[in-house]
Amino acid sequence: MLDFRLSQLSLGVRIGLSALVLVLLGGLLASSAHLVEHHENRDEREGMSLDDVVGHYHGIQTQAPLRVALERGHPETLGDTQRQVLLDWLAGDRISEDYDSLDLGDDAPVEILDSACLSCHSANASEGDGIGSILPLEYFDEVKKQAFSREVSPVNEQILLASMHTHSLGMGTLSLLLVALAIFTRFPARLIGLLSAGCGLGLMVDLAGWFLSRANADLVFMIVGGGAVWMISCALLGLLALAELWLPARRTG
Numbered sequence: 001m002l003d004f005r006l007s008q009l010s011l012g013v014r015i016g017l018s019a020l021v022l023v024l025l026g027g028l029l030a031s032s033a034h035l036v037e038h039h040e041n042r043d044e045r046e047g048m049s050l051d052d053v054v055g056h057y058h059g060i061q062t063q064a065p066l067r068v069a070l071e072r073g074h075p076e077t078l079g080d081t082q083r084q085v086l087l088d089w090l091a092g093d094r095i096s097e098d099y100d101s102l103d104l105g106d107d108a109p110v111e112i113l114d115s116a117c118l119s120c121h122s123a124n125a126s127e128g129d130g131i132g133s134i135l136p137l138e139y140f141d142e143v144k145k146q147a148f149s150r151e152v153s154p155v156n157e158q159i160l161l162a163s164m165h166t167h168s169l170g171m172g173t174l175s176l177l178l179v180a181l182a183i184f185t186r187f188p189a190r191l192i193g194l195l196s197a198g199c200g201l202g203l204m205v206d207l208a209g210w211f212l213s214r215a216n217a218d219l220v221f222m223i224v225g226g227g228a229v230w231m232i233s234c235a236l237l238g239l240l241a242l243a244e245l246w247l248p249a250r251r252t253g
Ligand code: HEC
Pocket: 065, 066, 067, 068, 069, 074, 075, 077, 078, 112, 113, 116, 117, 118, 119, 120, 121, 127, 128, 129, 131, 135, 146
């Protein structure tokens, strides 16, 4: 294989290269932090989850669980008038305001839920086979989680294209440099081969996933999986290059 090693370079070049590799590794760290910050509320729920990625690239449409249950006729014991009051409440845009509105009297959602649901849907309900601990409806904090429909639009196609063009050029060039540096290290060719393949394929799968998951939400695993493989491979290639730059040079010959 190649005889040349990064450790044979002059001190000045090794200092320069090390600083540049550190900058690239810092960039990787910063971009993962940015990724979380940028996406974590994409699905209108706190914290980072797969739904945030699905929301961004594919979009999410879900019906409020309360509405789904009421529309399918659950619970059978609920009268038509009260069911309609609840459905109208959920369809409106005053879900929080009207929940326990005094003006509505007995028609306030809190009153209906109290009389029609809490015998099963509360933490210490005796009926309902334990549904009360899985899906309690006693306090507004609990009701709120079931009351809102979600509609998250995927990122606009022009923005996706613009973002793709900067990301593919930037991430592609960065990966290329790290692979090139790692080739000139003393570490086993197989390891370098594995990491280079991970770096290249990971990035390709990740970026292809941006477009493919628009049509099929299941394909966001390409973005998450490919991205993770890419990130880890890149970081390791960078660390191996750094190690080679500062390990004592081995005279070959
Ligand atoms: C007699 C007990 C009982 C009562 C009363 C009851 N539920 Fe349920 N509920 C259940 C059980 C058991 C499940 C889980 C199995 C199922 O889905 O049927 C459930 C499931 C649900 C679900 C989960 C989503 C779904 O469609 O399955 C929602 C939402 C729900 N109930 C809302 C309500 C609301 C709102 C009321 C009052 C208007 C209510 N329930 C009254 C027992 C009850």
